[in-house]
Amino acid sequence: MAMLTVKDLKVNYGMIQAIKGVSFEVEEGEVIALIGANGAGKTTILHTVTGLLKAVSGEITFDGHNLLKTPAHKIVSLGMAHVPEGRRIFQELSVYDNLMLGAYTRKDKAGIAETLETVYTRFPRLQERKKQIAGTLSGGEQQMLAMGRALMSKPRIILMDEPSMGLSPLFVSEIFDIIEKISKSGTTVLLVEQNAKKALSIADRAYVLETGSIVMSGKASELMNDPSVKKAYLGEA
Amino acid sequence: MEFISQFINGLNVGSIYALIALGYTMVYGIAKMLNFAHGDIIMVGAYTVYVCLSSANMPAFAAVLIGIVVCSLLGMVIEKIAYKPLRKASPLAVLITAIGVSYFLQSVAQLIFGSREVSFQSIIPLGAVSIGELKISGEAVVTMAVTILIMILLTLFINKTKAGSAMLAVSEDKAAAELMGINVNRTISLTFAIGSGLAAIAGVLYACSYGFIGPYMGSMTGIKAFVAAVLGGIGSIPGAMIGGILLGIIESLSKAYISTRLSDAIVFGVLILVLVLRPSGILGKSRTEKV
Numbered sequence A: 001m002a003m004l005t006v007k008d009l010k011v012n013y014g015m016i017q018a019i020k021g022v023s024f025e026v027e028e029g030e031v032i033a034l035i036g037a038n039g040a041g042k043t044t045i046l047h048t049v050t051g052l053l054k055a056v057s058g059e060i061t062f063d064g065h066n067l068l069k070t071p072a073h074k075i076v077s078l079g080m081a082h083v084p085e086g087r088r089i090f091q092e093l094s095v096y097d098n099l100m101l102g103a104y105t106r107k108d109k110a111g112i113a114e115t116l117e118t119v120y121t122r123f124p125r126l127q128e129r130k131k132q133i134a135g136t137l138s139g140g141e142q143q144m145l146a147m148g149r150a151l152m153s154k155p156r157i158i159l160m161d162e163p164s165m166g167l168s169p170l171f172v173s174e175i176f177d178i179i180e181k182i183s184k185s186g187t188t189v190l191l192v193e194q195n196a197k198k199a200l201s202i203a204d205r206a207y208v209l210e211t212g213s214i215v216m217s218g219k220a221s222e223l224m225n226d227p228s229v230k231k232a233y234l235g236e237a
Numbered sequence B: 001m002e003f004i005s006q007f008i009n010g011l012n013v014g015s016i017y018a019l020i021a022l023g024y025t026m027v028y029g030i031a032k033m034l035n036f037a038h039g040d041i042i043m044v045g046a047y048t049v050y051v052c053l054s055s056a057n058m059p060a061f062a063a064v065l066i067g068i069v070v071c072s073l074l075g076m077v078i079e080k081i082a083y084k085p086l087r088k089a090s091p092l093a094v095l096i097t098a099i100g101v102s103y104f105l106q107s108v109a110q111l112i113f114g115s116r117e118v119s120f121q122s123i124i125p126l127g128a129v130s131i132g133e134l135k136i137s138g139e140a141v142v143t144m145a146v147t148i149l150i151m152i153l154l155t156l157f158i159n160k161t162k163a164g165s166a167m168l169a170v171s172e173d174k175a176a177a178e179l180m181g182i183n184v185n186r187t188i189s190l191t192f193a194i195g196s197g198l199a200a201i202a203g204v205l206y207a208c209s210y211g212f213i214g215p216y217m218g219s220m221t222g223i224k225a226f227v228a229a230v231l232g233g234i235g236s237i238p239g240a241m242i243g244g245i246l247l248g249i250i251e252s253l254s255k256a257y258i259s260t261r262l263s264d265a266i267v268f269g270v271l272i273l274v275l276v277l278r279p280s281g282i283l284g285k286s287r288t289e290k291v
Helices: A042-049 A072-078 A095-102 A109-122 A124-128 A139-151 A169-184 A196-202 A220-224 A227-233 B002-031 B038-054 B060-086 B091-113 B138-160 B162-172 B174-179 B184-210 B217-232 B237-257 B263-277
Strands: A004-013 A016-026 A031-036 A057-062 A080-083 A157-161 A188-193 A205-210 A213-219 B129-131 B134-136
Touching (some): A004 A042, A016 A031, A016 A042, A016 A213, A031 A042, A031 A196, A042 A057, A042 A080, A042 A157, A072 A080, A072 B174, A095 A109, A109 A139, A109 A169, A139 A157, A188 A196, A196 A227, A205 A220, A213 A220, A220 A227, B002 B038, B002 B134, B002 B138, B002 B162, B002 B217, B002 B237, B038 B060, B038 B091, B038 B184, B060 B091, B162 B174, B184 B217, B217 B237, B217 B263, B237 B263
Parallel strands (some): A031 A205, A080 A157
Antiparallel strands (some): A004 A016, B129 B134
């Protein structure tokens, strides 16, 4: 059975039906990309998975748990972390305090210290700036902090929403390198991206979302060569 | 000498304003609402202690403890019944509800205890302290000491405990806090409980300092504490403290040297002046978003 199953999910955003019956699966260890234009509903799906939005109907199952009946604050301790769009770090707190909030639900002090070390090894910049107020970090560093914060919960699956948004090309490549490393270390990744090219280059499989419905899915390598995907999302003729 | 004793009087009143302002500022920081019923919680606290002392003959310490518990529970209940259902409503609806709760509490107190003020025997066992010619009342000494102690404990609580860091996270970004696994509802509830508990302490200190209690004792005091919170920078805990003390001193000195009748006008005049010169208050910061 898949680690995360979304079945016929329908979500309204205000008066409009934002998600019109979406189904997809994420197997343990995979990197799955959800690609699509701005407004296709990618963020809405992630927000519904982690309980920030309510679904109208459908099913979301993670590890046997019905996520639609789980309050948002209980989801992280099931092993699912969410790096939200726009990073949403705690701007007025220090880098260290942000990271410790990522471990909020954990009680094993030694384990937290160990995870902190691995996060610092993965993001040396965060260690250098651990006492700095998070709001004063650069955009790329804030993205790293948001990812580090999510890793502090030691998740089995990490949901990332537009990690490359607003970053310089150099940072974009660095962020995608890090996502690959996170995946290699055994964490499942569900990645939402507008930068389809980058997303498909590191994903195992991908789903293409258009105005609230999945219009295509398959292996990332195959989608990358699909003429219609090329035309619509990769900027190639 | 006259000046110093007026100044100390200002510190005494200011400490009470500061304790109440802490509740305003904490609730504003976390729930992003102005709880205008907060001032009336001090009245509930004072009456609870009064009843415990006069009808149940309890020792002062136990009476104060019960006052704190009653107010904390009341704060949580008010939040749950009156404010929580409005969390997504317009700020105006919440504001009107808060004013409604304020009148409700005053009316209930009036129904039970009548509208007349009753005298309150100070429970502070400390006599006046004399330093040379200067005499400081025991009430003033205890009020200032308690306020400083609470400020230190509150700062430690917020910066050193998990519940405190949850409060900071919720005050900045509720959804992000929820993603961290923080129970936002419980955190808001806790904030109301702490703020209302502090208001109970302020109510007792007020009653001891002024020697009377009444159903409306919280309304003007509450508004002044709100002014103090805005003066210091609403949302900021040290700001509430500074704003409260400053307000107390301004009020006390203008009563002594300018005019008793004009003192309130001066207090609100200072508020207007500060808001014109520094709209975010003394310690308030205007947040800038980074893209």
